[in-house]
Amino acid sequence: MLTLPEPSVAPLRGGPGLRWGVLGPGGIAHDWVSTLHRNTDQRVIAVASRSMERSRAFADRHAIPHAFEGHEALLASADVDVVYVAAPHAQHRPLALAAIAAGKHVLIEKPMALDAIEAEQIAAAARAAGVFAMEAMWTRYLPQSDLIARLLADGALGDVRTVTADLGWRWEFATGDPRFDPMVGGGVMLDAGVYPLWFAHSILGSIDGVHAIGSIAPTTAEVEAVISLRSATGASASLTASATATTPGLAAVYGTTGSVLFDSSFVFPARLSVISDGREHEWVDDSGLAGRDGLAWQAAALAAYVAEGRMQSPLHSLDDSIAVLRVLDEVRRQIRSQAE
Template sequence: MDHFPESSATPLRGGPALRWGVLAPGRIAAAFVETLHANSDQRMHAVASRSYERAAAFGTRFGIDRVYGSYTQLVADPGIDIVYVAAPHSEHRALALLAIAAGKHVLIEKPIALTAAEAREIAEAARAAGVFAMEAMWARFLPQTTVIATLLADGMLGDIGLVAADYGSIFDFDPVSRVYDPALGGGALLDLGVYPIWFAHFVLGRPSRVVASGSITSTGVDGQAAILFSTQSGAEAQLSTSMIVSTPVRATVSGSLASVDIDAPFIAPGGFTLYRDGADEPLRWDDPTPLRWRDGLVWQAVAAAQHIADGMTESPLHPLDVSIAVLETIDEARRQLGLPE
């Protein structure tokens, strides 16, 4: 192989545009709306918060005219096609079900829910209602990920033997903050570990065995964890996550013919290097766009819009069963760490 396959990422401009509404205007919602408006034809038409003043401030900041002081009011708005759920993890299930019951398509921040059981409930509700539902696993829709997916599908890396991925970022200790509060779905696994665990699922599929170890904070959430993820084929993934220390946020895939080393942070737009067995020089792929870090949130939005225009109710790239399987792995890791179910 002397060149890479083309990226199959959905074009950012010129496709179907949806009328979006956002529930819970926090930091991730702001990053999402900013890149949506700057880099695509998608537009946020409404915002809702339990605090009208907070919703109004967000609306003023981003030029959103329709402002609501309750989530129920927004999902009842006939001028909204799809709802983006950007609340803390603990609210994902309830808000997703609220939007689905109102007949809205829904994009739900990762993790899609706190547990696999909650994720199954969301999937069942969406399928029964015939609406589109997807977890906002933005890394799956990045250009580099679509190229790597083609390399894997075409067998260009050979038989995959090992995957490694990490995500650690320091969160200052605050017992009432979202990441340290068990009631809000705190802990490294749900907040950061979902990314390397998803990546292992993306490359290897569902594991046959999960072994986890880690540490628990004084507030009763996981501060960090290391996971060994094995498959029936004998492939393994070495995964780690932490909110106590920072890590490089890299990912590698090693096969019998070649390996891929994805630039840090692997969850954001960037590039990767392909090392071929027996080749003198590696091959380099770089994202041709200027988008970096959370700019990359836009690709999942345009992909969702295209899927909906195509009559789909799930993404073929990141279907609901994958979101459920990832949470099954997290459930098992949390069980082994001694965390409550």
């Protein structure tokens, strides 16, 4: 009879603490700083924006002692240990490279870059500089993700044959909305779509077959995607991403002797069922964190990795980030070529 393993995650409190700087004080940065200050020992001590007024307003809102106009001043501060790049997609590469050049550890909001080539450049720079770099694929650091990894390692599901995942948030199309501008990384794949692709990669490993269909906005940014993947082992994945409809965000892993089925969105702290040996075992994240409060886990994990002397995440490496972006690049290519 299966006994569910206890997830092993970095403690939110009591572990090593770092002094953080934030580049790009937008919505995701607000949620991230809020949960860090409420739920962890990590502290944000500086924020920078191209607008001093915007930077100061964000600092006041979150009791951050230092506000800067422009990233250069923040990166020059000896008080900052690590930088969180929370700016729009197109700014991830230049800001990450600037932080690395300044000798700062860096957490880069997902997706790490606009494409795999840019991600390779970031990874190469971090390795050459000897600083820690990590993509903020925050769902990987939630307790549920460690639970699934342990089930897979223990062979509780047998040989995994199929993975499914969907994610969709409806956007109203508007001319000038950067979410629909492919020149700055607009489109559903670099937003919602990266999550199902990451989930499949985290379960199946190397992907050697990609087939995608979808639709595009008038700007040519993709707004719907249906994706079939084949892994190097012959397993498959069926994934969807949408900016035209809001979906429940469910995911599942099907093996020869067991399955994992999410009962709530797989990107947030979740409920799931594990079916093994004909029995169903329910598991619920009991951390008390919900929704984007779960962003706290990745920051605690990063602080632990830096204290251990690591240069990248053992759970979602730089090579993993690059591999996911390679698949994402191919998905976007296929969808856009269908519209030509």
